Amino acid sequence: MSEKLQKVLARAGAGSRREMETYISAGRVSVEGKTAYLGDRVEGNELIRVDGHQVKLKPLADDLCRVLMYNKPEGEMCTRKDPEGRPTVFDRLPKLDGSRWVAVGRLDINTSGMLLFTTDGELANRLMHPSKQVEREYAVRIFGEVNEAMLQTLRHGVKLEDGTAKFQKITYKGGEGRNHWFHVVLSEGRNREVRRLWESQDVQVSRLIRVRYGDMEMKRQLPLGGWTELNLQDVNYYRKLVDLEPETQSKVKVDEKAMDNAKSRRIRRSVKKHQHRSQQATRRRR
Template sequence: MSEKLQKVLARAGKGSRREMETVISAGRVSVDGKVAYLGDRVEGTEQIRIDGHAVNLTNKEEDVCRILMYNKPEGEMCTRKDPEGRPTVFDRLPKLESGRWIAVGRLDINTSGMLLFTTDGELANRLMHPSQKVEREYAVRVFGEVDEAMLQRLRAGVKLEDGMARFQKVTYRGGEGRNHWFHVVLSEGRNREVRRLWESQEVQVSRLIRVRYGDIELKRQLPLGGWIELPLKEVNYYRKLVNLSLETKSKVNVDEKAMDNAKSRRIRRSVKKHQQRNQQATRRRRK
C-alpha cells in the first residue's frame, strides 16, 4: 500500500512530516531520479534521495513503536538544537539505529516533569491533537490570593488571546502564606496554557510540573534528567487511547520493566555525569 512521501521520509528519521513537506516543496527530493512533488505517494521500493543523498527506508511492518518517559528538568529546551547552546531534552536520549525520537508536545524552559518521546510520528500527532482530548495533569505552585470564586472561573472558562480555555479539574494540595499548590487537569496543549490561565486571575505561577499524561503518571523514582522506556502494556495503552493498532513486540526486556532502586541510582549517576559534561562545555564556550 502506498503512503505519502513526507510520511515515509519522517519514518526514516529525516525530520518531522511538516519539515519534510517543506523539503519536498523546495524540490530537494527525488524519487527514482525524478523531482518529487508534495502529494506524491510511494510504495517504499523506490530509490529516494534528498539533496542527492540516498535515503535508507524503513519497512513499516518491521518498525516497533517505542515510547520513552523523560523527567524534564527546568532549564532544558524542547528543541533538537539551541542556537544559544543551552541543553535540550534530546541530549541524553538513547541513539536509534533508524528513525528518530519525536517529542509528544512541549514543555517550556521553566516547566519540569513528564515528557513523552516516541518513534511513531502518527502516535505523537494523535496524542497531541486536541480532538483526542488526552488529559494532562500538572502540579502548580502559585503565588497570590486564591479564592473559590477564582477557581470557579478557571473551571468554567476564561477568555485568553487565542480563545476560551479552562481547567477540567482544579484540586487544592496545600500551602503556606501566599504560596499554594494545586493539581490541574486539561486536555489540550496550547502554548503556556496553564500559566496563562492562572495569570489571567492575577496570580503568578512559581513552579509547574507535569505529573501525568493520559492515565500514566510520572514514575516517582525517575530522577530529573532521567528517562525510562515504557513496556509493551503501556505502549499499547497509548496506542489504544488514540485508536491505533496494538503492538505485539517490545524493545524492553521483561526484567527491565521495574523501576527498582538500583536502576534509579544508575540513572542518577548517568544524569550527574551528563550535567558535569554540560557544565564543562558551558565554561569552555565562555572562555
Template sequence: MTEKLQKVLARSGHGSRREIEAKISAGRIRVNGKVARLGERIDADAQVRIDGHEAQIKPEEAVICRVLMYHKPEGELCTRKDPEGRPTVYDRLPRMSGARWVAVGRLDVNTSGLLLFTTDGELANRLMHPSQQIEREYAVRIFGEVDEAMLQRLQKGVQLEDGPAKFNAIKVAGGDGMNRWFHVTLSEGRNREVRRLWESQEVQVSRLIRVRYGDIPLESGLPQGGWAELSLEEVNYLRKEVKLPPEKRSFVDPRHQESKQRRFGKIRKATARRKQDIKQRPRSSAKKSPPNKK
C-alpha cells in the first residue's frame, strides 16, 4: 500500500504538510535517490532524505499523537531558528528523539497566550486549514474610543486588504475611558487579523492574548513560557474536530496526576532555567559593521 509522501512525513513528525510541500517544491527531499515530486506516493520501504539527512518513516500504528499547550510570552518568535539569536517558541519545549513539535498556526511576536504544538503534522495541517472554521478567542486591550456602532461594524464585517473579515462575537471585559478590554472570537487565522480588524476602526491594540483554541482554554495558572501536555480526551477532541481517527495511547497517565500547584511549580523552575540559558546564548549580529575607510 502506498501513501502520499507529504502525508507520511507529516505523520512521522517531520513538519506540517504545508511545510513539507514547500520542501518538496524546493527540491530538498529525495525518495530512493531521486528528487521528490508533489503528490508522489511511497511505500513503507522507501528511502527518504530531507536536506541530505535520512528521514525516519513511521507506520501509522507506531505514532502516538501528542499535543502540548504552550503559554507564549510576548517577544518570542514563532520560528524554529532566528538568525539574530532571538528567543523562539521552540526554545522551551521538551526535547524528543525521533520526532519534533509542529506548531498549530502562529502568534506574532507581540502576541501572547495559547499556542498548540503536536507531533502529528497531519493534525496540525487540518487544524490550521481555513475550511475547518475552528474558533479562536482572544483577550484584547484597546486604546481609543470604542462605541456601539464600531462593535456592530466589526461583527457585520469590514473590508481588509486581503478580503472581508469579521468577529463572530465581541464581549466587553472591563476597563474604562481610552483603555478597555474585550474578548473577541473568530474562526480563521489570517496574519494579524485581530489587530487589523481593530485598526480598520482607527483604534490601537495595546495587548493581545489568545485564551482559547476550539474548546481548549489556556489553563489557568500556567506560567508564561510554560507548557502542559493535553490529556487523551483533549487530544481526541481535536482529532474528532478535523475528522481524524481517535488516538488510543497517551503520555499522560491519569493514575499518576500531580496536583496543579506542584506541576506548575516544576514548570516555573524549568522556565526560569530555560530563560537563563536563552539569555546566555550568544547572538549573531543582524548587521555587519562597515569596513573602515582610509
C-alpha cells in the first residue's frame, strides 16, 4: 500500500514530516532519479534521495520507536550543524545505525530545559502539530513590573505578527524587586512565542526554561547537557497522546530504574567528558 512520501521519509528518520514537506517543496528530494513533488506517494521500495544522499527506508513493521529526553543548556543551537561552529543539541546524543534522531520542536539558543528526540518522524510531527493541543509548560523569569491587567491580556490573547496567541495558564511563582518567576502553559510551538507574548506587554524575559511536555515533566536528576532514554511505558504515553499505535519493544531494560542516583552520576560524568572534548576541539581550531 502506498504512503505519502513525506511520511515514509519521516519514518526513516530523515527529519520530521513537516521538514520533509519543506524539502520536497524545495526540490531537494528525488524518487527513482526524478524530482519529487508534494502529494507524491511511494510504495517504500523505491530509490529515494534527499540532497543527493540515499535514504535507507524502513518497513513500518520493522521500525522501533525510541524517545530521548534531553536537558538543553543555554547556548546550544537546535540544528544539526551550525555554520558559525556553535554547539548543537545533536552533538551529545548517542549515535544511531541506519536512522537518526528527530527533534520534537525547537528551543532557541537562550532557552534551556526539556527537549524530546525520537526516531519516529510521525510521532515528532504529531507532538508538534497544533491540532493535537499538546501542552508545553515553561518557567519564565520576567524583568519588569507585571500587573493583573497584563496577565488577563496574555490569557485572553495578543495579536502577534503571525496571528493571535495566548497562554492557557499563568501561575505566579514568586520573586523580588523587578524580577519575578511565572509558569506559563501553551499548546503550540511558534518561534519565540513565549518571549514575544511577554514582550508585547513591555517586559523582558531574562530566563526561560521548558519544564514539561504533555503530562511528562523534566526529570529533576537529569543534569544540563544530559539525556536519558524513555522506557516503553513513557514512549507509549506519548504515542497514545497523539493517537498512534503502541510500541511493543524498547531498548531500555525492563528492570532499569528510571533515574536513580548512580545513573545520574554516570550522566554527569558523560556530560563533563563531552565538555572537555569540546573545549579541546575549540582550542585546536584557534
